[in-house]
Amino acid sequence: MRGRARATLILCAGLALTTGPAPRAAESIDAILDLARGYSDLMRAALPVLGRNPDAATAWAVLYDARRCVVEIDRLAANASIYGASPHDRQALQDLAAGAHLWLALYETDGLEFDRARQEVARARALAESVEAPEFRVEWTARATGEPGKGLVTRYHLLSLPEFEAALGSVWSRARPVPFAFSGYRSDELSALEMTRSPQAAPGSLDERLLSRGTAMLREALDKGQKAPTVPLPPGIYRLKGHAGSDLDRSFAVPEVSDLDPVVVERARFALKVDPKPGPHGPRLFLNGIEVGDLSAMPYGVYRLKTDEGYLRGAPEVVRFVLGEGIPDKTRTDWTLYVPGGSSAQLSLERAPLGDRLFRK
Amino acid sequence: MARRGTIRIATLLLLILGPVSLAAAAAAPKPPRKPPSPQSAPKTAPRSAPKEEARPQAPAGDETADLASLRSDALAAYDARDYARAAGVAARYVERARDEGRTGREFAAVSFILGHSRYELQQKSGGRYEGDYRAEIIAPLEESLRVLQDDPAFKNMLLGGAYYTLWDLGGRSDPDSESRAHWHLLKSLLIRANEARDRPKDSPEYDVFARHVLLYLDRCLDLAAASASPDVYIERIRAAAPWGFATAYDARFWQIERLTYFDGGNMKAAALWQRGLDAMQDPKAEVDDVLTLFGQAAEQTRRSKDRAEVYRQMADFVSTLDTPARRIQASDFARKAFALDPASPEIRRQFGSALHLLSYGSYASGRFEEALGQAQEAVTFEWEGMEVAFFDLSRAAAELGRESDALTHGQRAYRMAKGKIAGAALQPFAQNYVNILRQFGQDDLAARVQKDEAALGVR
Numbered sequence: 001m002r003g004r005a006r007a008t009l010i011l012c013a014g015l016a017l018t019t020g021p022a023p024r025a026a027e028s029i030d031a032i033l034d035l036a037r038g039y040s041d042l043m044r045a046a047l048p049v050l051g052r053n054p055d056a057a058t059a060w061a062v063l064y065d066a067r068r069c070v071v072e073i074d075r076l077a078a079n080a081s082i083y084g085a086s087p088h089d090r091q092a093l094q095d096l097a098a099g100a101h102l103w104l105a106l107y108e109t110d111g112l113e114f115d116r117a118r119q120e121v122a123r124a125r126a127l128a129e130s131v132e133a134p135e136f137r138v139e140w141t142a143r144a145t146g147e148p149g150k151g152l153v154t155r156y157h158l159l160s161l162p163e164f165e166a167a168l169g170s171v172w173s174r175a176r177p178v179p180f181a182f183s184g185y186r187s188d189e190l191s192a193l194e195m196t197r198s199p200q201a202a203p204g205s206l207d208e209r210l211l212s213r214g215t216a217m218l219r220e221a222l223d224k225g226q227k228a229p230t231v232p233l234p235p236g237i238y239r240l241k242g243h244a245g246s247d248l249d250r251s252f253a254v255p256e257v258s259d260l261d262p263v264v265v266e267r268a269r270f271a272l273k274v275d276p277k278p279g280p281h282g283p284r285l286f287l288n289g290i291e292v293g294d295l296s297a298m299p300y301g302v303y304r305l306k307t308d309e310g311y312l313r314g315a316p317e318v319v320r321f322v323l324g325e326g327i328p329d330k331t332r333t334d335w336t337l338y339v340p341g342g343s344s345a346q347l348s349l350e351r352a353p354l355g356d357r358l359f360r361k
Numbered sequence: 362m363a364r365r366g367t368i369r370i371a372t373l374l375l376l377i378l379g380p381v382s383l384a385a386a387a388a389a390p391k392p393p394r395k396p397p398s399p400q401s402a403p404k405t406a407p408r409s410a411p412k413e414e415a416r417p418q419a420p421a422g423d424e425t426a427d428l429a430s431l432r433s434d435a436l437a438a439y440d441a442r443d444y445a446r447a448a449g450v451a452a453r454y455v456e457r458a459r460d461e462g463r464t465g466r467e468f469a470a471v472s473f474i475l476g477h478s479r480y481e482l483q484q485k486s487g488g489r490y491e492g493d494y495r496a497e498i499i500a501p502l503e504e505s506l507r508v509l510q511d512d513p514a515f516k517n518m519l520l521g522g523a524y525y526t527l528w529d530l531g532g533r534s535d536p537d538s539e540s541r542a543h544w545h546l547l548k549s550l551l552i553r554a555n556e557a558r559d560r561p562k563d564s565p566e567y568d569v570f571a572r573h574v575l576l577y578l579d580r581c582l583d584l585a586a587a588s589a590s591p592d593v594y595i596e597r598i599r600a601a602a603p604w605g606f607a608t609a610y611d612a613r614f615w616q617i618e619r620l621t622y623f624d625g626g627n628m629k630a631a632a633l634w635q636r637g638l639d640a641m642q643d644p645k646a647e648v649d650d651v652l653t654l655f656g657q658a659a660e661q662t663r664r665s666k667d668r669a670e671v672y673r674q675m676a677d678f679v680s681t682l683d684t685p686a687r688r689i690q691a692s693d694f695a696r697k698a699f700a701l702d703p704a705s706p707e708i709r710r711q712f713g714s715a716l717h718l719l720s721y722g723s724y725a726s727g728r729f730e731e732a733l734g735q736a737q738e739a740v741t742f743e744w745e746g747m748e749v750a751f752f753d754l755s756r757a758a759a760e761l762g763r764e765s766d767a768l769t770h771g772q773r774a775y776r777m778a779k780g781k782i783a784g785a786a787l788q789p790f791a792q793n794y795v796n797i798l799r800q801f802g803q804d805d806l807a808a809r810v811q812k813d814e815a816a817l818g819v820r
Contacts, residue, residue, distance in 0.1 A: 031555055038551045045600040049593055052626075057536060058590035064540040065547070065593075072548070144599075148619040152599060 029083040036076045036096050039069040043103045047142035048154065050110050053204030056212060063111040066104050073100045077127075091128075098128035102138045102161075105168060112213055114172045121165060131161050138164050175210045175232035178252075178260050180218070182227045183323070184267035185248060190222045192243035197236045207234040228262075237290075240265060250299065253289025261302035261318075263288050268323055268341030269297040275348045282307035283315060283349060300339070313352045321345065428458060432467060435474050444478040444485075451475035455501070469508035473516075476501035480523050490530055499523050514552040518573075521545030525580060533587035543584060543597070550577050554604060562607050571608040574601055578617050582632040591629035595621045598628075624667040633658035634671060641678050648682060652690075669702035673711050680715055688722055691715045692735075699742075709744035717746075720753040724760075733757035748777035752790060755797055764801045771797040775810075788817040795819055 042065065049062050077093040085093070105120035124131050131138070137158035146152035159167060182190060195215050201208035214233040221229030235256045240263075242248030252263045272295040274283060285292045286304040300321050307315040317333040326338035339345040431454040438447035451474045458468050479498045483490050490498075502520050510516075524542035528535055550573055557570035578601060585594040598621050605614030616635075623631035637654035640646040655675045662668040676694035679687045695712035702708050716739035723732035736757055739750035755771035771794045778790035791814040798807035811819050 031558075034558060035551065035555045038554060042547070042551075042600060046593070046596045049596055052592065054592070055590070058593055061536065061540055061588075061590040061593045065544060068544050068548075144596075146622070148622045149615070 029080065029085045029089050032076050032080060032083055032085070033089060033092060033096075036073050036093055039072045039076075040096050040100050043069050043100055043107075044139065044142075047103070047106075047139055047156075048144040050106065051141055051143050053202065054110070055204050056209055059107075059111045059209070063107045063113070066107040070097075070100045070104045073097050091130075094128045095130050098124040098131050099138065101127065102131065102164065106140070109168050109171050112209060117168060117172065121168070125161075134160070136161060140164060140167055171206060174206060175214065175234050176254055176260060177230050178214075178233045178254055179230045179262040180228065181262050181264045181266075182222070183265070185242075185265065187222070187225060189242055189246060189248060192246070193218075193222065193248065194241050196239050196241070197234075198239075199236065201234070201236075207236070210234040211236075251290045252287075255289060261288055261304070264299065264301035266300045266323060269299060270321065270339045270341065271296050271344035272298050272321075273344060273346050275346065276312070276351060280308075281311035283312060283347075285319075307349065309352075311352055312349045315349045319347065428454060428461075428463070431457070432471055435471055439474045439478060442481075444481040447474055448478035448482060451478060464508075466508055469505040472501040473505035473509065476505065476523070477519060480519065480526075483526065484522075490526075494523075494527050494530060499527060514549045514556070517545040517549035517552070521547075521549060521580075525584075528584075534589075536589055539584055539588060542580070546577050546580055547597070547601075550574060550601065563609075568609060571605045571610055571614075574604045575610060575613065577601055578605075578614075582617070582620075582635055585628045586632035586636060588629065591632065592626065594628045594632070595626055624662045624664050627661065627663055627667075630658050630661035630663070630667070633661060637671075638674070641674075648679075648687075651678065665701040666705070669698040669705065669708055672698035672701065673705075673708050676711050676715055680711075680718060685722055688715070688718050692719050703742065706745060709742055710746060713739050713742070713744035713747055713750060717749050717753060720750075720757070724753065724757055729757045729760040733761065748774045748781070748790065751777065752793055756793060759797050759800055767797050768801060768803070785817065787814070788819060791817055791819045 046062050046065065049058065054062065074097055077097045080090050080093050101120045101124035105117040108117035108120055130136060137160060139156045140159045141157040142154050144152055144154045195218060197211055201211055210232065211234060214231045218229060218231045233254050235254045237253050238251065240248065240250045247267065250263070250265050254260055274295065278284065284306040286306065287299060287301050292298060298321065300323050303319045303321065305315055305317060305319060316335045320336040322336060322338050323341055324338050325340055328338065329336040337345055431450055435447050435450040435454055438450060451471050454471045455475055476498050483498065502523060506516055506520065521542050524538050524545060528538035528542050531538060553570050553573050557567050560567040578598060581594045581598055585591040598617060602614050602618035605611065620631040620635055621628065623634060633654055637651060637658055640651045640654055652675060655671055659668050659671040662671055672694045676691045676698060679694060680691040692715040695715040698708045699712040716735050720732045720735035720739065723735060732753060736750050736753035740747060740754060751770045751774035755767050755774055758766035758770060775790045775794040778787055791810060795807045795810050798810065
């Protein structure tokens with residue numbers, strides 16, 4: 001195709017240019033500062049990308065450049081002394097470097113590299129005290145507006161360092177670790193597992209990318225034969241479903257704040273008899289945030305109980321139904337009951353005395 | 362989106378309306394052309410594309426030659442731009458130095474010669490690389506750059522070029538090669554920008570830099586067209602393009618900068634669109650290749666207005682090729698554009714003129730029913746220049762003996778034209794009306810019109 005020939009021609013022309021006038025090395029501290037600003041400006045110029053809900057590939061591409069820019073700025077700052085830089089110029093380079101590390105923290109966060117992002121904030125602090133100053137501000141978001149032939153206007157949302165860290169922190173904690181426990185299913189059944197979330201995340205949103213990463217991590221863990229992986233997922237209602245015809249169908253909720261009980265994915269079921277029978281005063285049983293109504297085919301797992309304490313006294317908060325045989329373990333709030341597959345279990349709760357129930361406030 | 366490469370309707374009407382329209386066509390804005398590659402730039406590779414010489418001449422080729430001789434020989438061949446020999450000797454040096462466990466600056470220098478020479482040989486020969494491109498070309502360059510970091514602008518430019526080739530050879534789908542190709546080119550550019558920072562924009566030094574920026578932007582468009590993350594190039598292009606403003610290539614830089622707004626910031630579509638526009642101006646380009654590029658751009662374009670503009674450009678391009686098949690193609694593209702953006706005066710004009718050309722061709726071939734149908738479609742919407750559609754309609758109707766249609770449309774075409782144009786351009790309309798009047802026995806009226814327009818040469 002012509003394009004190839006043209007590309008080669010342009011490349012040759014470009015390379016030929018480089019053999020033209022002898023390049024001037026960046027020999028002065030001014031040149032060094034300018035070059036460092038050049039890299040810094042590039043990082044800043046890329047900030048509007050983050051406002052467009054970039055997909056994983058785009059986030060990675062921006063992050064790639066940002067990491068490279070920071071390496072270059074750090075290198076220039078480290079070599080400043082050989083150019084006889086004044087303390088003022090050295091400080092200027094350090095400040096540039098610190099700012100670049102903060103932007104890199106932002107790009108790392110957007111690339112879901114949260115540990116690296118934390119390290120970048122720490123690095124910025126170590127490089128320059130100026131970032132701790134009350135008047136210091138760093139760009140959090142950038143929105144570019146413009147039209148052909150007119151100047152580009154970029155509006156930045158600036159934050160102080162504590163605000164910046166808090167904002168990053170809210171992103172870092174957006175995904176919550178979800179422990180899974182798979183048993184009773186063949187590896188090919190688990191390979192065909194599909195995980196969906198509601199509400200559906202907006203394309204390119206942080207939740208969508210966190211979900212995409214979590215799904216990939218779960219898939220990788222299952223492919224490796226791991227039976228108890230922990231996967232970070234954003235809050236929402238999830239459903240795990242096997243291939244068509246499979247009985248694998250398990251829902252769970254990832255809460256916004258509290259930790260999640262292990263999501264037990266087990267083929268076996270058991271029947272549960274509750275005494276007294278569930279009624280308006282409870283007990284209501286919740287498995288990973290989803291209320292379970294059919295007591296005849298209960299999945300194993302960690303159940304949370306909600307009861308009317310005026311009617312049912314001393315009910316546990318948590319009951320773990322574990323497949324197999326064993327001696328029940330009961331504390332005041334936490335019970336562990338062993339139930340063989342296909343059999344039934346009894347959950348007996350103590351009723352409050354009738355008088356208490358009649359005259360309770 | 363600004364009009365690009367527009368050929369005014371007047372040009373299309375040239376067939377019947379005479380030289381006035383040509384002047385109008387000349388006044389039409391032309392898209393900025395890509396600046397030519399510098400004629401005076403020295404070549405980086407020999408004209409022929411010799412293979413790497415695995416067995417260099419004596420004494421360096423001698424099995425007993427020491428490393429110093431091999432290094433000197435490789436350097437001499439490299440300086441003479443005898444890349445085949447340089448690559449062969451450098452490869453032997455590197456192999457032996459590795460066997461002896463040698464590293465250091467000298468090793469790095471010869472590694473660079475090896476990588477660069479192989480790169481030049483590959484560029485010259487084109488096509489597939491038979492060996493392992495990354496291991497045999499990129500690795501020696503990177504290995505060298507880790508130790509010898511002199512002339513970083515050139516070395517990064519070279520490395521960027523090598524990664525670009527790797528990306529290209531690998532089917533333009535590897536994001537790692539893409540990122541590295543872009544990064545090294547960008548780094549080279551930043552170093553050059555630093556060197557050019559105090560130079561006036563009209564200085565020869567800045568001109569060299571501006572051409573570097575053009576090369577970089579050209580690469581950005583290429584990468585964006587195939588990238589899985591094309592929109593990162595919006596900011597990349599916006600950051601680099603201003604370096605070229607107010608230089609000799611100002612128009613081209615603005616054109617590329619404007620691309621970042623195309624289709625609401627759809628850089629993949631924009632890059633393909635620009636590739637189509639560039640190919641359109643290349644006289645050696647195959648028409649179908651150009652249309653394929655435009656077609657890809659249209660497919661990637663999300664907003665109907667922008668997609669319509671792509672189709673309009675396709676119609677405009679094809680309409681300059683005066684063959685019956687291309688005329689049909691032109692009207693098809695224009696129809697697609699019209700369906701997407703019927704409010705655009707430019708698109709209406711394009712569609713109307715495409716139908717006019719079709720009608721004209723059908724009429725000239727004696728297919729009067731077809732000519733009539735095409736002209737009828739051209740008067741279903743208003744467009745600048747639609748008097749020619751009425752002109753076509755009247756002529757075709759006259760040939761088919763439809764008196765009323767012929768007279769009505771002939772008169773309308775003449776009156777519309779008279780309200781807009783004068784002189785020689787009006788003559789065909791007046792003559793056509795007179796002819797039709799005479800054909801249907803309206804000799805008195807024909808004589809009056811003939812008298813009124815006698816100065817135009819109406820007979």
